Amino acid sequence: MIINIWLNGRQLTREIEADLLLIDFLRNNGCYSVKRGCETSNCGLCSVLLEDKPVLSCSTLAARADGKHVYTLEGLQPQAEEFGSFMADQGAEQCGFCSPGLVISVLAMEKELNNPSDEEIKEYLSGSLCRCSGYMSQLRAIKLYLDRKGAQEYERN
C-alpha cells in the first residue's frame, strides 16, 4: 500500500507492506533515535509523537500514520537539546538507550500537565523504563527543567 506521512515536518510518500510497524518505517527512513527494547509494549523506548500525542511505535502500524504528522527526536532537536541539557547536568543519561523515548514523553507531558507533582510525573512516565539510572536523576532533571520553563513563562506574562 502507499502511505503519505508528514515525518518531522516533511511529507513522505512510501510504498509499504500493510503489516509494517511504525518503528520499522521510521528507522528505515533514517530516524535512528527510535529504539526497540521489547516486543510486549512494556518499555517505552520506541515512543514517538503521532499528531502531538505520544504513542508506542512498536505497536502502531505505519499505515495508521497515513495522512498524519509524526515527530521523532530527529525533528525535535532544539527541544531535545533544551531538556536534554538538564538530563546531562544530572548525569541522568547513562547508557542513553532509553533517553530518546523518555525525552519524547517528557515533551508530551509538558504540554498535557500543568505544574505536575512528583507523583503525577512518575505516573505519566511510568511506561518509560530505564535499567541504568534508578529514575531519581531523571526526576531531578525534569523538575529543574519544568521549573525553568515555568519561570520563563512567568517572565513573559
Added chain:
Amino acid sequence: MSAIDQPVRKKDAMALVTGKPVYTQDIAPKDCLVVKLLGSPHAHALIKEIDIGPALQVPGIECILTYKDVPDSRFTLAGQTYPEPSPYDRLILDQRLRYVGDAVAIVAGENEKAVEEALDLIKVQYEVLQPVLDFRRALDHEVIIHPEENWKSLAPVGADNRRNLCASEEVEYGDVDQVISECEWIIEQTYHTKANQQVMMETFRTFTHLDTFGRLVCVSSTQVPFHVRRILANAIGIPKSQIRVIKPRIGGGFGAKQTAVSEIYPAIVTWKTGKPAMIIYTRRESFTSSSPRHEMEIRVRLGADKEGIIRGIDVYTLSNTGAYGEHGPTTVGLSGHKSIPLYGKVEAFRFGYDVVYTNVMSAGAYRGYGATQGCFAVESAVNELAAKMQMDPVRIREINMVRQGQVMPAYYGEKLNSCALDRCMAKAKAMIGWDDKYPCKDMGNGKIRSVGVAMTMQGSGISGVDTASVSIKVNDDGFYSMSIGATDMGTGCDTSLAQIAAECLDCSVENIIVSGVDTDASPYDTGSYASSTAYVTGNAVVKTCAALRQRIKAEGSAQLGCPVEDIEIDGEKVYRVDTDESISLKDLANGAMCGNSNALSATESFSSPVSPPPFVVGMAEVEIDKETGKVDLIDYVAVVDCGTVINTNLARVQTEGGIAQGIGMALYEDIKYTEKGQMVSNSLMQYKIPSRLDVGTIRVAFESSYEPTGPFGAKSIGEVVINTPSPAIANAVYNGVHVNIRELPITAEKVYMGMHKEK
C-alpha cells in the same frame, strides 16, 4: 580548578539525549544479512537428523549452518583473562542440546521474513534425553550434561565434567567448628537467591564484515572487546591477527556483555560467506538464551559470644551454572570472599562451594557477581542472629564491622587501607531516622512501617590479573588524545578517565579527547568488569600521564637549554624554575610537528597486586500490608565509601541505578521454568523490572575514605551498589511482621504465608 570530585557532564551526554545514531544497529551497513538462530525446544536432546534442504530454497536465504558445519573444538564465551577459569565446554553449534533455546542452526538471509520462513522449514529429529533441572540433585547425577571427550578445564578450579561439576573448593582459616561450638549464640540457616536477568535496555547485538584486507571486523555491544577477539579466534579457528573488534556506544551491560553471547553467530556467517551480517536479539531471545545471574543456595553457620561478637562464620555455596560454565568457577568465590571479611572479629571461617551444570540457560556475569548472593545470605544470617539476641541489627554491625588498618584473612589476607564503613553506618542511621523507626510502627490502617539494614563490600578489579593500558599523545595546539581499552557502557568512564588525565596534566577535561575501543588501535585492557575501570584503568591513566609529563619536560629542557630537573609544567606552559623563562605548551606541541624526532606520547600499563574494597551501608523503610503481605518500598538510603569520588554525578547515578536493580532482585525478579525446563518469564510482561513507581525514594550519600593505592584516592563503585537491597528489605520485613524470608524474591505470598505459619 580540580577536575576530580566534580559533576562533569559525560562527553557523550548530548549525543545520547538528542538521539544520535551511535549504537551498534544504528551504524551497521544497510546490506547486512539478517542472522537468526533456531533454538532447541527440549532441555536436553541429541540431534538425530537435521534437514535444511527446503529451508535453503526460500528466496533470499544465503546460508544455513548446523553442527556439521562448525569446528569441533571447544571454547568458552566468558570474557575473562586467558587461561580462563571457565571451562572450554561450548561449540558454536553442537549435536547435543543442553537447554531450551540452545542453538540448533544459524540462518542468514537478505531479510527477516525470509529468515523466519526458513527457520520454520528446518526439519529436526531429536532424541529427547532426561534433563537435569534441580540443581540440588545435579552433582553425580546419572545424567551427564557434558560427557564429551574434548571438554576441557584450563585452570585448577576443581572441575569434573563426569560429575556435572564446573568448580569446587574449600578453604578454612582457624578451626571453625571448634570456635562455633564455643559460642553462646549460633545461627544456621540456608538462603536461596534466584537467577536474575540484567535487562540492559539494548539487547545483545553484533554486526560483522570483512575489511579491505579480508580480515573479520566485528562491531559489537560488548564490555570485553579484547576477550571477544580471542573468543572468536577460538570459536571459528582462525588466527587472532585476522580479527578486529570495535565497540561503539553500548546500551547497558551490567555484566551480561562480559560474555560473548551474540558475536560468534554473525562472525561465522561473514567468515563463510564473505558478506556483512548482523544479529539483533529480540527481548525474548535476550531472556531465553543469554547469561543471567547464577542461582545460589547458601548455607551459613555463624557463632557469636554472649556480647554478640561474631567469632566464626561457615559458608557453603551451591551455585547453578546451567548448561555451560561461563563465569561459573569465579562468581561463586565472591559469595564468601566478599561477605565474610566484613566481620572483623572473626577468629575462624570456612568457605566451601560446588558449582554444578544443569539443563537451563547458562548463567554468566551480573553486577555484583556472586557477592550479591553472598551478601543476602550472610547479612540475613547476621540479622537473624541480632533478632535471636534481641539486639539492634545496626548495633551488632557496629561492634563487629571490619575497620581501617585491619588485615582481612577472608579477603586474601589483604590489609584494609581505606574504610569508612563506620561513618557510612552512622550517616545511614541518621538519614533514615533509624532510632525513631526501628523496629516498626503500626500505621493503624492495616499497614506496618518498618526498617531494615545491611552492609556490603566488593573489590576494585581482579588483583594480579586485570591489566589496563592507556596511551596519550600531544597534538597540535597542545590538546591531548587518550586511547583506552576500557569500555564505556554508559558508566561514563570515557569522561571520568579524562577527568583523571586532566587532573594529572593540569588542563581542562575538554582538552582531553578519548577514544575507545578498537582492538587494532587501542592499548590492551582486560575490559570493563569486576569493578576495575576507575581503579585499574584510572591508575594506568595516572601512570601514563606521569610518563608523558617527563617527555614534555625533556622536550622543554631541549628547547629552553637547561637540565630537565629545572623544568616544570603548569598545564599552559613549560618553564624553567630558575629563570621563569618559558615556552607555551601550544608552541611546544606545534614545534614537535616539524623536524622533531622525540614523540610526545606515552603508553603505560597497570595491574594491581591488591583489590581495595568499596563499602555500602543500605537501609530500607517498607510498608507491609498486614492483610495481604504486600511489601511497598517507601525509602531507601545508601551511604557509599568508594574512596575519592571522581565524578559526583556519575557516582550518584550509578548508586541510584544499582539500588534500583537490587530492589528488583529483592522484590520480584525471578527467572522461572516449567518442569520441562521451558522458561516462563521470557518477556518484560512476566519478568517485571522496577518502573519509576516501584522504587520509592532512593537517597544516596558518600562517606569517602582515601585509598592510598587508588588514583587520587579512588576505589570502585560499579557493582557494590547492587548488593544491599535484598538483605535490607528482608530485614525490614522481619522487623515489621517477624517473618524471615530466606528465598528471593520477597513476594506478598511468601510474607503472607510466613505471617500465618509463624503465628
